[in-house]
Amino acid sequence: MEQRWTVVGGGVAGSVIAARLAEAGAAVTLIELGVDGATPDDMHEAAQIPGRTIDGLRVRRVEGGPYVSYTAGSGLGGGSAINAGLASSTGPFFLQHRLPVEGEGINQRVRRNGSRASVAEVYLNALRSKVEIRSSTTVERVVMGDAQACGVELNSGEIVEADRIVVCAGALMSPLLLMKSGFAVEGLGRRLQDHPSVALRYRNDGLPSTMLIARRSGGVQVIETVVGDEVWVVPALMRPTSTGVIGANDNGEIEAQFRLCQHVGEQELLLAAVTKVAAEHAHREGIDVPRPGREGEWLMDRLASTTSVYSHATGGCCMGEVTDRLGRVKGIENLFVADSSVFPAIPSVNPMIPTVQLAETLSDRWRDAGLVSG
Ligand SMILES: Cc1cc2nc3c(=O)[nH]c(=O)nc-3n(C[C@H](O)[C@H](O)[C@H](O)COP(=O)(O)OP(=O)(O)OC[C@H]3O[C@@H](n4cnc5c(N)ncnc54)[C@H](O)[C@@H]3O)c2cc1C
Structure with a gap:
């Protein structure tokens, strides 16, 4: 049959x-x-x-x-x-x-x-x-x-x-x-992961809407792309070790917690990437970027509150x-x-x-x- x-x-x-x-x-x-x-x-x-x-x-x-x-x-x-x-x-x-x-x-x-x-x-x-x-x-x-x-x-x-x-x-x-x-x-539901990322947002100073450029250095990938009338520069950790968890609530709805950058070493690595990107793009008009010296605070807030920029869930x-x-x-x-x-x-x-x-x-x-x- x-x-x-x-x-x-x-x-x-x-x-x-x-x-x-x-x-x-x-x-x-x-x-x-x-x-x-x-x-x-x-x-x-x-x-x-x-x-x-x-x-x-x-x-x-x-x-x-x-x-x-x-x-x-x-x-x-x-x-x-x-x-x-x-x-x-x-x-x-x-x-x-x-x-x-x-x-x-x-x-x-x-x-x-x-x-x-x-x-x-x-x-x-x-x-x-x-x-x-x-x-x-x-x-x-x-x-x-x-x-x-x-x-x-x-x-x-x-x-x-x-x-x-x-x-x-x-x-x-x-x-x-x-x-x-x-x-x-x-x-079941364990080892949920994503590539932790945050977007530094700048006013678009004339770049074409189709622009998408990636760079990679060690475990960090940085994507630069145009989103509407903004340019987003997005550093991400490509070898994260923190893991999260997925569950279901009583209504059968998903309860997902990524726990991005749970490990301090990862926070430090992403902070270094954010600080570098901010310095490299300091000539641009910032819309949502860290103030010099306040990168750590900015990172921890955006890591928690940004809607997904990389959507690379696995596990x-x-x-x-x-x-x-x-x-x-x-x-x-x-x-x-x-x-x-x-x-x-x-x-x-x-x-x-x-x-x-x-x-x-x-x-x-x-x-x-x-x-x-x-
Ligand atoms: C905005 C965005 C940008 C990305 N950029 C890149 C990139 O540049 N490069 C890259 O390599 N990866 C990128 N990714 C990640 C990549 O697309 C995912 O890793 C990949 O799609 C995962 O494949 P998958 O088959 O596991 O799941 P998916 O491709 O998500 O497929 C799952 C499918 O199951 C369906 N489904 C879910 N529940 C049910 C149900 N109950 N009944 C019936 N159907 C159901 C969904 O509708 C969906 O079509 C990006 C993802 C997003 C969202």
């Missing part, structure tokens, strides 16, 4: 997983809460499209800090339909993926002929006749039967039955979905704790997680390509383990 796989979330990883399963001959249903279709190249414009970000997502960036909104991609392509597409320049991260990459060195971006190429467009478009895509549809929980996962329940109450379920709802939503489904797996369903090396949720038959939530530690580069590679790797492992059949 034909094997039925249901993939929850058609973002970066979900697009790869659905494509690879369909190519292997499995019957695939892909359920995505956001919308279908292409988006503009401009990430700020793209994120304004209804159904292109997860509505009302609020997180705590630092321990005990205020709740602030967090941008997570939604719709087919997920993060790749709204992000900057910045890719890392060299190393093993380029070994296995089909994404088109343009540009030089640290400034390479996932683009085709100068325009956005979302992971869904690259991986899924040619396979649309082979994958049942249900967009604007939310999965509420994984359904169990005979001690194994056997389907998912939608927001309409409909049950979609499946032989195997792959959760690709992203680093915040995958752990939440497992919690809402009642799974108490050791480690929550870490491989080795929550899943095995196949992404199989420990103790639950036929249920897999395959997205940025399974990284045990945040990649030290922009995470989109590593997430695609993770999905490619898991697809290979499933094939090699004989899990996928037509």
